[in-house]
Amino acid sequence: MNNAELMATLKKQAALIDVVMEKDLTIIESPLLAQIIRHAIFQGGKRIRPLLTLLAASLVGPPPAETARLAISFEYLHAASLLHDDIIDHATLRRGAKTANTIWGMEPVILAGDYLHARAMAVACEVGGPTAMALIGRATAAMVESEFLQMHNATEMLISEEKYFQVLTGKTAALIAAACEAGIACNHGSAEQRLALRTYGTNLGLAFQIIDDLLDYLGDPGKTGKAVGNDFQEGKMTIPLIKTLEQAEDKDHETLVALLKATPQERREQLSTAHALIEKYQGFVLARAQAELLLTEALAGLVIFNEANTKAHLTALAYYVLNRDK
Amino acid sequence: MNNAELMATLKKQAALIDVVMEKDLTIIESPLLAQIIRHAIFQGGKRIRPLLTLLAASLVGPPPAETARLAISFEYLHAASLLHDDIIDHATLRRGAKTANTIWGMEPVILAGDYLHARAMAVACEVGGPTAMALIGRATAAMVESEFLQMHNATEMLISEEKYFQVLTGKTAALIAAACEAGIACNHGSAEQRLALRTYGTNLGLAFQIIDDLLDYLGDPGKTGKAVGNDFQEGKMTIPLIKTLEQAEDKDHETLVALLKATPQERREQLSTAHALIEKYQGFVLARAQAELLLTEALAGLVIFNEANTKAHLTALAYYVLNRDK
Numbered sequence: 001m002n003n004a005e006l007m008a009t010l011k012k013q014a015a016l017i018d019v020v021m022e023k024d025l026t027i028i029e030s031p032l033l034a035q036i037i038r039h040a041i042f043q044g045g046k047r048i049r050p051l052l053t054l055l056a057a058s059l060v061g062p063p064p065a066e067t068a069r070l071a072i073s074f075e076y077l078h079a080a081s082l083l084h085d086d087i088i089d090h091a092t093l094r095r096g097a098k099t100a101n102t103i104w105g106m107e108p109v110i111l112a113g114d115y116l117h118a119r120a121m122a123v124a125c126e127v128g129g130p131t132a133m134a135l136i137g138r139a140t141a142a143m144v145e146s147e148f149l150q151m152h153n154a155t156e157m158l159i160s161e162e163k164y165f166q167v168l169t170g171k172t173a174a175l176i177a178a179a180c181e182a183g184i185a186c187n188h189g190s191a192e193q194r195l196a197l198r199t200y201g202t203n204l205g206l207a208f209q210i211i212d213d214l215l216d217y218l219g220d221p222g223k224t225g226k227a228v229g230n231d232f233q234e235g236k237m238t239i240p241l242i243k244t245l246e247q248a249e250d251k252d253h254e255t256l257v258a259l260l261k262a263t264p265q266e267r268r269e270q271l272s273t274a275h276a277l278i279e280k281y282q283g284f285v286l287a288r289a290q291a292e293l294l295l296t297e298a299l300a301g302l303v304i305f306n307e308a309n310t311k312a313h314l315t316a317l318a319y320y321v322l323n324r325d326k
Numbered sequence: 327m328n329n330a331e332l333m334a335t336l337k338k339q340a341a342l343i344d345v346v347m348e349k350d351l352t353i354i355e356s357p358l359l360a361q362i363i364r365h366a367i368f369q370g371g372k373r374i375r376p377l378l379t380l381l382a383a384s385l386v387g388p389p390p391a392e393t394a395r396l397a398i399s400f401e402y403l404h405a406a407s408l409l410h411d412d413i414i415d416h417a418t419l420r421r422g423a424k425t426a427n428t429i430w431g432m433e434p435v436i437l438a439g440d441y442l443h444a445r446a447m448a449v450a451c452e453v454g455g456p457t458a459m460a461l462i463g464r465a466t467a468a469m470v471e472s473e474f475l476q477m478h479n480a481t482e483m484l485i486s487e488e489k490y491f492q493v494l495t496g497k498t499a500a501l502i503a504a505a506c507e508a509g510i511a512c513n514h515g516s517a518e519q520r521l522a523l524r525t526y527g528t529n530l531g532l533a534f535q536i537i538d539d540l541l542d543y544l545g546d547p548g549k550t551g552k553a554v555g556n557d558f559q560e561g562k563m564t565i566p567l568i569k570t571l572e573q574a575e576d577k578d579h580e581t582l583v584a585l586l587k588a589t590p591q592e593r594r595e596q597l598s599t600a601h602a603l604i605e606k607y608q609g610f611v612l613a614r615a616q617a618e619l620l621l622t623e624a625l626a627g628l629v630i631f632n633e634a635n636t637k638a639h640l641t642a643l644a645y646y647v648l649n650r651d652k
Contacts, residue, residue: 027467028471029471030471030474030475030478032474032477032478033470033471033474059401081440083501084436084437084440087436088436088437089435106413106414107414107440107477108474108477109437110410110413110414111410111414111470111473111474112441112470113440114407114410114439114443114466114470115466115467115470115471117440117443117444118443118447118463118465118466119460119463121444121447121448121451121459121463122447122459122460122462122463122464122466124462125447125451125455125456125460126456126459126460129451129455129456130452130455130456131453132451133447133448133451133452133459134448134451136448137444137446137447137451138447138448140440140441140444140448141353141441141444141445141448144359144437144438144440144441144444145354145355145356145359145441146439147437148356148358148434149356150360151433151434152356152358182508239576272378311575322453
């Protein structure tokens with residue numbers, strides 16, 4: 001199969017995941033609750049987490065039929081965390097559409113997040129038992145802990161690469177790693193196989209977030225649905241900027257630090273200055289190289305599996321993450 | 327044992343539950359997260375839900391050692407829902423102390439609620455497997471659904487007793503019933519025994535909430551930690567008022583409806599009018615009689631068990647609920 005064919009199979013599987021979610025969500029009684037949850041789930045989304053669960057399970061052998069239900073629990077958890085994140089960040093737009101909190105306000109959206117969260121865990125435990133639940137429990141704990149770490153880091157102005165990756169590991173990579181590992185576990189894979197997929201997921205998750213950081217500076221707003229330079233304007237230290245600060249000569253370092261101390265308004269006006277300095281010190285190139293390295297490591301770990309077809313899909317997914325423009 | 331001795335044993339068990347929670351919560355890494363969760367859990371609380379899990383398990387036979395861990399998951403869920411409820415209600419006081427959202431703001435408290443929620447489910451699934459998890463999943467879904475039902479009801483001014491009980495069943499009784507049923511299930515009780523405890527828990531939960539409604543009108547603020555007449559001031563239809571409206575002659579009915587349409591300020595000024603009308607139509611007496619009836623039914627269902635000592639404790643707990651002043 002060539003890459004286009006691989007991506008087409010993944011799209012087909014994503015559509016099947018949507019069917020499973022559609023059916024599962026008919027359990028909801030309140031029309032408003034159903035509406036909010038459907039908005040959270042079907043307003044876009046790439047289904048990367050449930051696809052990974054299905055692919056990981058396929059590495060071990062033909063996956064049991066209920067694997068798709070285990071898989072959706074990871075999409076639910078992801079959607080639940082986005083609902084609460086958007087409240088916390090007072091976000092008004094996601095995937096080019098109004099956020100749920102903008103449409104319905106805080107009250108029902110906190111509750112809808114709680115519902116999805118509980119549903120995720122109920123479904124995961126029903127299908128995957130205490131093993132899947134332990135994976136999900138640890139991933140959720142890591143997500144919350146990393147948000148607290150991020151809040152703590154926000155009190156310092158300059159963040160080290162190490163601290164930044166510590167946050168990313170909890171915030172994005174933990175759930176993706178759990179989605180991968182759960183696929184192996186539900187198909188009775190070995191401890192070695194679980195470790196390989198946990199590593200694949202962690203590295204893929206970190207690379208995913210680095211690409212997100214790059215798109216924030218370099219993306220086409222028409223495709224990403226987000227304004228360029230958002231992170232910088234908010235004073236967020238992400239990988240391109242962190243790498244630049246590590247390399248910058250004193251004068252340029254001072255310029256960037258002064259901008260980080262300035263107001264969001266000033267940072268918006270000086271975005272091109274920051275952009276030029278990141279270019280000068282190869283912040284974008286270095287960040288991209290790191291994402292590529294992480295994906296190479298992720299894929300290297302798959303050597304222990306024989307399923308060539310599934311490995312090809314996991315490789316295609318990794319390159320999709322690397323080359324996505326939205 | 328007399329009642330004082332029974333309550334003393336329950337207090338001792340509650341203290342043991344606190345020890346189990348203390349130990350379990352050392353898993354939290356972020357100091358701020360730990361602080362918020364400790365505030366949510368150890369700032370008061372009667373531990374009724376975990377006590378019920380332990381007592382229910384004892385009805386079947388000596389409970390397995392890990393029952394205490396299953397029990398704490400119900401206290402965690404309760405605390406998680408209070409954290410989110412207080413954000414939604416913009417509540418500033420609970421149990422006579424500042425609410426977490428008042429102290430730390432919305433952001434970390436939403437996340438702390440998510441953490442506790444996930445921890446509850448992870449612990450429950452670890453100890454009680456998919457059976458306990460299914461009970462918790464259904465109870466959480468019922469809690470959220472009932473909040474949506476309540477929001478929907480709020481668009482109507484007069485609520486029927488039936489609709490009111492429908493909300494209460496999801497909001498308070500479902501989790502208490504799940505805590506009871508999980509105790510039976512974890513000790514391998516029969517379907518009949520599970521049903522008996524689910525019924526006990528549902529009725530106890532409904533009675534608990536009726537007493538809450540009565541305390542809102544009749545309680546001593548020094549003990550309840552809440553102002554008298556809060557519910558009426560907010561225009562909340564609770565059982566004493568619903569029963570009064572059912573009985574009231576046209577003129578009195580109109581007076582109450584006019585007050586419900588008035589401003590909170592006007593309702594605060596006219597609280598004594600409402601109070602007098604509820605007295606006139608025996609709204610308080612009828613509400614209390616209903617709570618007593620529910621508890622009688624709750625206890626009648628325990629006849630299938632032989633464990634006299636545990637039944638005595640469950641009876642003491644029921645009367646504690648009925649006679650509490652805070």
